[in-house]
Amino acid sequence: MPYRPKNEPFPLPFEVYPEEWFRRLEAGEIFPERADAVTEVDLGCGDGSFLNGMARQYPERNFLGVERLLGRVRKVCRDTRKGELANVRALRLETTYAVEWLLPRGFADRVHLLFPDPWPRKKHHKRRLMRQPKFLRSVHDLLKPGGEFWFKTDHEEYFDVAEEALQEIDFFERLPWPEDEFYPVTDFEQVWQADGRKIQGIRLRKIATA
Ligand SMILES: C[S@@+](CC[C@H](N)C(=O)[O-])C[C@H]1O[C@@H](n2cnc3c(N)ncnc32)[C@H](O)[C@@H]1O
Known part of the structure; x- marks a missing residue:
């Protein structure tokens, strides 16, 4: 893994840092002593406001944030420690x-x-996660039976592309987006809301397949 400053605790408090990166983890290695709890995963969690907001609201559930930028992971871990979560x-x-x-x-x-990079340039469209059947399949496999996948974007074209990609697969069913569910506004969502952008969501439920 890339360089980390010497004066920083390593791994960071609340960071998952597996001994081996080429073996599938077990739930107990991520949430020791809480492996049986309801578990939610936030992909591209950014600074973690949504993640920590959810964790405060639902202390009985586990929340794992996945994020590639070290500065943002640091912020998530700092706030997690401050909030004693x-x-x-x-x-x-x-x-x-x-x-x-x-x-x-x-x-x-x-x-x-939530608000994944929309990769607006044509030559980057293939990087869009929601148009990749392999990615959708691996989210399906990550979920428990009946588990749900929630996607939100401010990017209208990306939303349409996601809808099209979902027509091509048969292992998720669409559910209505509930209006009364506790669901914190994310950092990026705040920015896009202030910008007057239209925000759309897709809620999916895993369908068991052979
Ligand atoms: C537009 S931001 C949204 C952050 C957060 N979900 C929110 O709504 O405030 C996208 C985030 O995903 C992270 N990200 C983008 N591509 C990623 C990838 N392939 N793997 C992990 N994180 C990624 C970025 O670093 C960034 O923090």
Whole structure:
């Protein structure tokens, strides 16, 4: 893994730092003594306001944030410590590797992908997570039976692309987005709301497949 400053605790408090990166983890290695609790995963959690907000509201559930930028992981861990939240962990890793190779199968009751990079330039469209069947399949596999996948974006074209990609797969069913559910506004969402952008969400439930 990349360089870390010598004067910083390593791993950071609340950071998941596996001894081995090429073996699938078990739930107990991520949330020791809490492996049986309801577990939610926030992919690309940024500074973690949503993650920590959820963790404060639901202390009985586990929350794992996955984020590739070290500065943001530091912030998540700092806020987790300040808030004395025993139910949060942060993993500094690329989302697709985490979901496809590292996290346990059937680990999450709910997965959140909130305001992922929309990759607006045409030559980057293939990087959009929601248009990749392999990524969607690995989110499906990460979920427990009946688990849910929640996606939100401010980018109208990305939303349409996600809807199109979902027409091509048969392992998620669409559910209505509930209006009365506790669901904190994320850092990026605040910015886009202030900018007057239209925010749209897709809520999916895992369908069991052979
Ligand atoms: C637009 S921000 C949204 C952050 C947060 N979900 C929110 O709504 O405030 C996207 C976040 O995903 C992270 N990110 C982008 N691509 C990623 C990847 N492939 N793996 C892990 N994190 C990623 C970025 O570093 C950034 O923090």
